[in-house]
Amino acid sequence: MTLKTAHAAALALILATTALAGPALAAGASDTEQERTARWQEIAKSIFGDRAIETTDSLVKIDAPARALDAALVPITLTMPEPSRIKAVSLVIDDNPAPYAAKFEFGPAADPAELKLRVRVNNYTDMHAVVETQDGKLYEAKQFVKASGGCSAPMGMSDEEAMKGMGDMRMKFAESQPGKPVEATLMIRHPNFSGMQMNQVTRDYTPARYIDKLTVSAGDQKVFTMTGDISIASNPVINFAFKPDGKPLQVAASDNAGGSWQHSFTPPSPTN
Template sequence: MRSALLALGLTLSAATLAGPLSPAHAAGASDTDQERTARWQEIAKSIFGDRQIEKTDTLVKIDAPARALDAALVPITLTMPEPGRIKAVSLVIDDNPAPYAAKFEFGPAADPSELKLRVRVNNYTDMHAVVETADGKLYEAKQFVKASGGCSAPMGMSDEEAMRGMGDMRMKFAEAQPGKPVEATLMIRHPNFSGMQMNQVTRDYTPARYIDKLTVSEGDRKIFTMTGDISISSNPVINFGFKPDGKPLQVAASDNQGGRWTHSFTPPSPTN
């Protein structure tokens, strides 16, 4: 992921050094369809190389608000109606400073029919969801979202307050039915600083600190591994499905500054 972003000329290291990120292309509401298409082609090549990406109306769909109420907390739902074919899904927010928001790689315990998360959107932009199927092919869906300033939006509290309790986790489970997947919602306390937010006291940019890897498993069966970047909203909330086998769920998270946290959750027993 990092090499792909650098290939786009995005200076993520500037965020780590307490400075703002700068996109290679100054996108905005006035961009033409041709400009947006060219931008996507550039991003796709940097991430997926020369692999062909086919358009799809069935394998993945993006549900996002046409105009975001809060650009720092934009709810996204990825629907994959043929979960048995899906190996991984990548979410790309084309005109964010770091477009590659997240990649989810699914394991044998996953039910990837639906995945929900919250992201930052920095400008009027196309979003792309790219799924990789079990046979190694890539398919993409697109959604346009109107929002601005999400990556630089202040937290509304001091950095110290934002980091208090960092790594704490909670998980909620929907009612379990015998033989059916279970829906779970994972909540992680973490500021996911983007590197573009200004400390209101010091007037310096807060260094980027974000969850870069998250693994959820049930016993020795993986549900998913997420590789993330600065576009994931603060205090990440991820809704996912899994195929229960009665074992506790194990969650392991790490961030780009070396923080590591683990937690175990016991899912409910199926009800008749």
């Protein structure tokens, strides 16, 4: 199942049931471990088909707050201690309306030892990180997070204000050393509307508009391609590492409404 297909089906369901369910949507707090396991098995089959997924405590780890301070802005760190073995990683937020939050596919210029991003969490939920290794096997880790309402939380400003400067990008680089990967933080101006947020003036739902593809390249080598959905927080911030080759980083982003943006960033020269 693609992210777009999962998004369309799940969002239609959640909007249809929101008015009836109301506060009951937060009832995920009372789900049993058996119910959560059954939910994950259903999601995993819809995304990965019949491929076996092994549990791991060494190939990928999730670091997330046990109780989120802001459900619309939950910081997530994915740590992959054996980066040379990692081909891709998928983040699944089981009880979000569109659980398949993002997939990162790494290229030869990537150093996927650590990846940071911010997400929306709509309910008390398990999160799963599933890595695909270079030999095509799948491994997963999970963490339970207490948060509620992140996908429908208003942005605190008008839609027009939220869309100002959409597509603007900035990038910060950590100090680089010869022969070492460089850590970078990419910031993109984009509201990433979930389709569940209500316009406080018109009382209508703001149509979903979110970054669905992001590609970062170093010269002619890919660092990563991200396929995203509504669970990525507004104004996405992604922290990653890459192997510099002296050439600028090229960033290309597109959203589900046809918007597209490109930007180039020059990494700092290595220091001894």
